[in-house]
Amino acid sequence: MLSTFRTALLFLLPVLVGPHLPAFANENPPTVSSAVEAWLNSPHADYSSEAFRHWDEDGEIPTSCAVCHSSSGFMDYIGADGSEAGQVDNPAAPLSVVECATCHSATAEALDSVVFPSGAMISNLGSSATCTVCHQGRQSTSSVNAAVTGLDNDTPSADLNFINVHYRVAAAMLFGTEVKGAYEYDGKEYSGKFTHIPGLDTCSSCHNPHSLDVALENCVGCHKVDALGDIRTSSVDYDGDGDLAEGISAEIQSLHQALESAMYAYASQITGAPIIYAAGAYPYFFNDTNSNGTGDPGETIYPNRYVSWTPRLLKAAYNYQYIAVDPGAYAHNPHYAIQILLDSIDDLAEKVTVDMPETSRP
Numbered sequence: 001m002l003s004t005f006r007t008a009l010l011f012l013l014p015v016l017v018g019p020h021l022p023a024f025a026n027e028n029p030p031t032v033s034s035a036v037e038a039w040l041n042s043p044h045a046d047y048s049s050e051a052f053r054h055w056d057e058d059g060e061i062p063t064s065c066a067v068c069h070s071s072s073g074f075m076d077y078i079g080a081d082g083s084e085a086g087q088v089d090n091p092a093a094p095l096s097v098v099e100c101a102t103c104h105s106a107t108a109e110a111l112d113s114v115v116f117p118s119g120a121m122i123s124n125l126g127s128s129a130t131c132t133v134c135h136q137g138r139q140s141t142s143s144v145n146a147a148v149t150g151l152d153n154d155t156p157s158a159d160l161n162f163i164n165v166h167y168r169v170a171a172a173m174l175f176g177t178e179v180k181g182a183y184e185y186d187g188k189e190y191s192g193k194f195t196h197i198p199g200l201d202t203c204s205s206c207h208n209p210h211s212l213d214v215a216l217e218n219c220v221g222c223h224k225v226d227a228l229g230d231i232r233t234s235s236v237d238y239d240g241d242g243d244l245a246e247g248i249s250a251e252i253q254s255l256h257q258a259l260e261s262a263m264y265a266y267a268s269q270i271t272g273a274p275i276i277y278a279a280g281a282y283p284y285f286f287n288d289t290n291s292n293g294t295g296d297p298g299e300t301i302y303p304n305r306y307v308s309w310t311p312r313l314l315k316a317a318y319n320y321q322y323i324a325v326d327p328g329a330y331a332h333n334p335h336y337a338i339q340i341l342l343d344s345i346d347d348l349a350e351k352v353t354v355d356m357p358e359t360s361r362p
């Protein structure tokens with residue numbers, strides 16, 4: 001009953017509030033010069049970024065990386081260069097960015113379906129198909145399951161390494177369980193695509209495709225907030241802190257912290273090797289050799305990387321990083337993000353006591 005009402009409301013909303021809505025990002029088509037100006041100041045045009053300079057010394061970008069890290073690799077992948085679509089045939093020359101031609105070739109503009117790392121194919125993507133190719137991540141539930149099959153859930157295994165979903169995985173987050181980008185636990189149900197509202201449910205409607213910004217003025221017609229991070233419609237106190245006014249992003253942040261604490265407790269008590277996370281240091285998880293709960297400079301170095309992985313800890317760490325690498329998770333799929341955080345905490349709580357207030361799962 002409630003959900004029928006909500007669905008009806010969602011369809012009616014644009015009609016009801018339509019006259020008060022400002023123009024969405026692509027309702028007024030940009031001119032070439034405004035597109036150039038917006039793009040020049042965007043991360044896509046940032047020639048100095050590690051995402052484009054990582055291969056400088058190698059002289060070429062390997063085929064496994066070129067699709068998302070170079071314009072020619074992307075054109076090769078979608079077949080805009082006349083080659084077979086769906087694979088990169090040749091390494092790419094370093095030092096290209098996400099260029100006008102990356103998104104505006106005839107092939108790119110016709111692209112409508114994208115295959116995710118789980119093998120799931122999503123169609124009818126329209127002008128967000130290009131974004132979806134590059135922001136889909138590189139791993140999924142099945143890659144984690146493949147790594148842990150046959151291993152005891154709570155015994156450290158030398159066969160396990162941290163599995164990193166990769167970075168800025170907005171598209172995987174947006175489609176939720178349709179593409180299984182997070183680690184989804186057996187026997188649980190997960191949200192699919194975050195449908196939001198018609199007209200603001202795709203990459204290039206919320207984001208200006210050239211500046212990449214999300215304009216707050218496109219949101220305030222319905223969400224009365226001063227900052228994107230303050231948006232909230234949920235009436236459930238997911239983190240159990242009693243604050244129902246904070247943005248949904250704050251609920252996600254505190255559950256993310258609770259997961260980190262639960263991982264710390266589990267590693268200390270079950271594997272005997274305390275674990276710490278360092279966002280800026282590869283491969284992100286390290287031994288807390290002095291057990292002080294923080295990553296000290298001498299600890300967050302590759303030779304001290306965490307190696308005492310159990311399947312249970314690896315699944316939790318995968319999901320911890322999954323949320324960390326999508327700063328827009330709260331807008332891409334807030335309930336999916338909350339589900340995977342709560343399930344990761346619950347799974348660890350089967351072995352150790354975790355400090356979690358009473359809450360309910362979306």
Ligand code: HEC
Nearest residue numbers: 050051054064065067068133134135136137138166167168
């Ligand atoms: C499916 C697309 C995709 C593939 C394939 C891919 N990447 Fe990325 N990578 C991204 C995106 C998107 C980012 C954006 C990071 C950001 O905005 O900070 C990124 C960021 C990076 C960064 C910068 C990380 C940082 O902390 O700033 C490095 C390094 C990197 N990738 C290495 C690789 C390597 C090496 C490969 C091949 C083995 C690869 N990537 C394959 C999409 C991809």
Ligand code: HEC
Nearest residue numbers: 026029030031032035036039098099100103127130204209
């Ligand atoms: C990351 C992908 C991407 C890049 C890079 C990009 N664009 Fe766009 N551009 C889009 C999308 C998406 C639209 C909206 C198309 C729609 O809504 O149908 C668009 C629209 C436009 C339009 C409005 C007319 C039209 O075709 O809809 C112009 C003009 C334009 N882009 C020029 C440029 C120029 C010039 C550059 C380089 C400086 C550039 N774009 C780079 C994705 C991109």
Ligand code: HEC
Nearest residue numbers: 043044046049051068074098130131134203204207209212
């Ligand atoms: C060819 C691959 C590719 C395509 C297509 C692409 N992106 Fe990106 N995107 C990247 C990479 C690589 C970065 C990191 C750039 C950097 O570090 O400066 C990035 C960065 C971003 C960022 C900024 C992230 C940050 O760390 O600040 C946003 C937002 C974004 N992209 C959104 C989009 C949207 C929306 C589209 C479609 C209109 C799109 N991208 C299409 C590869 C791509």
Ligand code: HEC
Nearest residue numbers: 131135168170171174200201202203206214228327328331
């Ligand atoms: C409902 C609106 C909405 C939709 C749909 C949406 N985004 Fe976002 N996205 C946001 C918001 C809000 C943020 C956080 C931006 C901020 O804090 O400035 C964000 C953040 C991001 C970031 C990280 C930027 C950063 O600063 O690191 C990337 C990358 C991104 N989005 C890409 C995409 C892609 C690709 C799609 C389509 C698959 C998409 N988004 C769909 C609203 C949206």
Ligand code: HEC
Nearest residue numbers: 013196197206218219221222231232233234248330331334
């Ligand atoms: C026409 C009205 C409307 C506009 C405009 C709008 N939203 Fe929403 N938004 C909604 C509705 C309705 C929901 C509840 C959707 C649901 O629960 O399925 C929602 C939910 C959300 C949520 C999840 C909040 C929570 O507590 O779960 C976020 C985040 C969000 N919107 C971000 C945005 C952003 C970012 C913009 C601007 C780019 C925007 N919205 C513009 C109507 C709107």
